[in-house]
Amino acid sequence: MPVPISQGLTVAGYLLKQKLAGRKRYPFVLMLEPLFRCNLACAGCGKIQYPAHILKSELSPEECFKAVDECGTPMVSIPGGEPLMHSQIDKIVEGLVERKKYIYLCTNALLLKEKLHLFKPSKYLTFSVHVDGQREHHDFSVCREGGYDQAIEGIKAAVKAGFRVTTNTTLFDGADPNSVRAHFDEMMELGVEGMMLSPGYSYDKAPDQKHFLGRARTRRLFRSILSNRKKSWKFNQSVLFLEFLMGKQHYKCTPWGMPTYNVFGWQKPCYLLQDGYADTFQELLDSTEWQNYGTESGNPKCANCMVHSGYEASAVDAQLNGLSGLWATIKSALAGNYEDADALQMLNEPVKPVHSFNPLVQISSTDSAMEETRA
Amino acid sequence: MSAPTHSDRAGAAQSTANAALDPEQLEIAAGTARQNVEGWVPELASDAEIRSALEQAFEYRGDVTITRKDGAKIEGYIFDRSTGDSLATSFVRLLPKDSHSRLKISYAEIAALAFTGRDAAAGKSYEAWVKKYWAKKTTGEGEASIQPDALE
Numbered sequence: 001m002p003v004p005i006s007q008g009l010t011v012a013g014y015l016l017k018q019k020l021a022g023r024k025r026y027p028f029v030l031m032l033e034p035l036f037r038c039n040l041a042c043a044g045c046g047k048i049q050y051p052a053h054i055l056k057s058e059l060s061p062e063e064c065f066k067a068v069d070e071c072g073t074p075m076v077s078i079p080g081g082e083p084l085m086h087s088q089i090d091k092i093v094e095g096l097v098e099r100k101k102y103i104y105l106c107t108n109a110l111l112l113k114e115k116l117h118l119f120k121p122s123k124y125l126t127f128s129v130h131v132d133g134q135r136e137h138h139d140f141s142v143c144r145e146g147g148y149d150q151a152i153e154g155i156k157a158a159v160k161a162g163f164r165v166t167t168n169t170t171l172f173d174g175a176d177p178n179s180v181r182a183h184f185d186e187m188m189e190l191g192v193e194g195m196m197l198s199p200g201y202s203y204d205k206a207p208d209q210k211h212f213l214g215r216a217r218t219r220r221l222f223r224s225i226l227s228n229r230k231k232s233w234k235f236n237q238s239v240l241f242l243e244f245l246m247g248k249q250h251y252k253c254t255p256w257g258m259p260t261y262n263v264f265g266w267q268k269p270c271y272l273l274q275d276g277y278a279d280t281f282q283e284l285l286d287s288t289e290w291q292n293y294g295t296e297s298g299n300p301k302c303a304n305c306m307v308h309s310g311y312e313a314s315a316v317d318a319q320l321n322g323l324s325g326l327w328a329t330i331k332s333a334l335a336g337n338y339e340d341a342d343a344l345q346m347l348n349e350p351v352k353p354v355h356s357f358n359p360l361v362q363i364s365s366t367d368s369a370m371e372e373t374r375a
Numbered sequence: 376m377s378a379p380t381h382s383d384r385a386g387a388a389q390s391t392a393n394a395a396l397d398p399e400q401l402e403i404a405a406g407t408a409r410q411n412v413e414g415w416v417p418e419l420a421s422d423a424e425i426r427s428a429l430e431q432a433f434e435y436r437g438d439v440t441i442t443r444k445d446g447a448k449i450e451g452y453i454f455d456r457s458t459g460d461s462l463a464t465s466f467v468r469l470l471p472k473d474s475h476s477r478l479k480i481s482y483a484e485i486a487a488l489a490f491t492g493r494d495a496a497a498g499k500s501y502e503a504w505v506k507k508y509w510a511k512k513t514t515g516e517g518e519a520s521i522q523p524d525a526l527e
Contacts, residue, residue: 051437204434205436213403217403304398
């Protein structure tokens, strides 16, 4: 994992402590959402569909610090909404750096260049920039032409100023694996520290309800993307989680692994589902009926989920599970570039992104219309 | 007007059946089918109707107005609900539109419910965006985007 040694050691020490303490459910990364307001309106996002008075609400720095202290994780991810729109985001980051928390500030980077002066480069602070693929793919994904160019400008400025920068890419049905692989090349050339990947979750509240990947298609897509990988690609994720996305590992969801705190409180049960709120982290652990969640539970809301917030903590926990975890880790190290001739063949299959279909042009036959929406 | 239910999610029965058979075989995760409930005023004649309507209100992407049995009206966003054995032990938690307080209201105290706020996701489908994009391209009107709603 391309992170500073101090971060690796801190996280490893924390995880070992949890295991030695025999904690069955422990948090790995806190997802701190200080606001829901955003300067994008991505159709596949279900995080910002609120009335104006909720979108105007913000967690104060003190509320953020209380949640961070309560949860106790060494890593804090700050998504949203767009965190750079928070009126005191610099104070929040400063306070978390003081607490020696490793922060991933998740941003679409539209404001990054403009607000970079509010922050100081630190090993504790990483800008995790949302880039959903190459220019056309990203712009369609975030429903904003020009969004890609602004994000790239932000990345360049942050890298130049000495900040740690990673990218996070969410993939939906219709993603072109060759284009995603080319996107990896482009991001690494920009000098980012690593990349993060996830299939999109079928948010109940998202405006778009038609392009969420099912598990079978997710595995095929990620196998085609992540097999035969280039040495230059660095991923800021657990190797076993990436194998899970490729269908090489099977895990059960650990929704408590990345608990979420926002203006409503501690979200039940996870970062993606909103099934109510608890007022304290302990109440979240004690009062959530965990058996009702995860694909294995039969809950239809969890049927397609393979998202990091549910399964990356599972993968990390599995790595620490005695000999089987050790063996899985050794195998992943030996896998090298994950050579796979079938996966290479899959890259030759024709793909037409959903957005390439112009609905203003009349389609002559049903068959051709169907083809346009096939991944 | 009838309102959507939880079972409307994931292509209704088909997806639930698929998931029950083997979620690992799912190719596409069908999303939630939503009806437009903006402006809906549900009947609250029975306990079942009250429970169902408040579940819809919890799922709604806009504000609702609750009228208490003492006549007080509260407009706001329901962010939590907890259901107990009786209406008296079931409650919603709500952030009022005009204050920063958090209110907890028992189902037994609720006389009426109305979906008064705008559905925050209405009209922002991917299809609408793609259509807008191509329309802009066809007319040469410049860069296309879907903008977040103004907050005022």
